[in-house]
Amino acid sequence: DGGITQSPKYLFRKEGQNVTLSCEQNLNHDAMYWYRQDPGQGLRLIYYSQIVNDFQKGDIAEGYSVSREKKESFPLTVTSAQKNPTAFYLCASSIVGSPQYEQYFGPGTRLTVT
Amino acid sequence: AQKITQTQPGMFVQEKEAVTLDCTYDTSDPSYGLFWYKQPSSGEMIFLIYQGSYDQQNATEGRYSLNFQKARKSANLVISASQLGDSAMYFCAMRDFRDDKIIFGKGTRLHILP
DSSP states (O other): OOOEEEEOSEEEEOTTOOEEEEEEEOSOOSEEEEEEEOTTOOEEEEEEEEETTEEEEOTTOTTEEEOOSBTTBOOEEEOTTOSOOOEEEEEEEEOOSSTTOOOEEOOOEEEEEO | OOEEEOOOSEEEEETTSOEEEOOEEEOSOSSEEEEEEEEOTTOOOEEEEEEETTOSSOOEETTEEEEEETTTTEEEEEESSOOGGGOEEEEEEEEETTTOOEEEOOOEEEEEEO
């Protein structure tokens, strides 16, 4: 089955620690995205990548970093510089080249930092 | 800059009634796509419907239709004959042709009453 996997589903960390969220897709999509969702809020774009070894900042990139070394993988690191890291993180992927292609989403990772 | 606005934070609708969820957008790109997603309490994102900026007719998918008014930059979702399972968060999203960036509105929480 083609899809996007995110692991783990729940993640707990102590303040001051960096943490990396995994995102893998086997849909052969070129574009991948990371969103943050706070309770009762919409999705805010953190980073996105249209091709391997290239990525762009979204609206709230501060305190986060990404890499895109392989087409199928787009891990997100939440650094200690992120002031309020507790949130629900969603990874998505899509075909590029036309506005008509919808995004496919992973199940998300709920990160709690105390 | 791109922008999506959903002005209804929450709605309560009686089962079997039709419901309209509002979405307005702003973009300077003539080529763009508009999407609606459903997010149940489980957190997964479910793609519902797509409308292209050059599409002449309103999109329909089963009980979902998109009321696209290009001059008003409006893309409202209409759900006919609502069901209890329609209770969820609904997000409007836009993608333009320039950079594959996809942005979301803040969402509308829909409650279907029995």
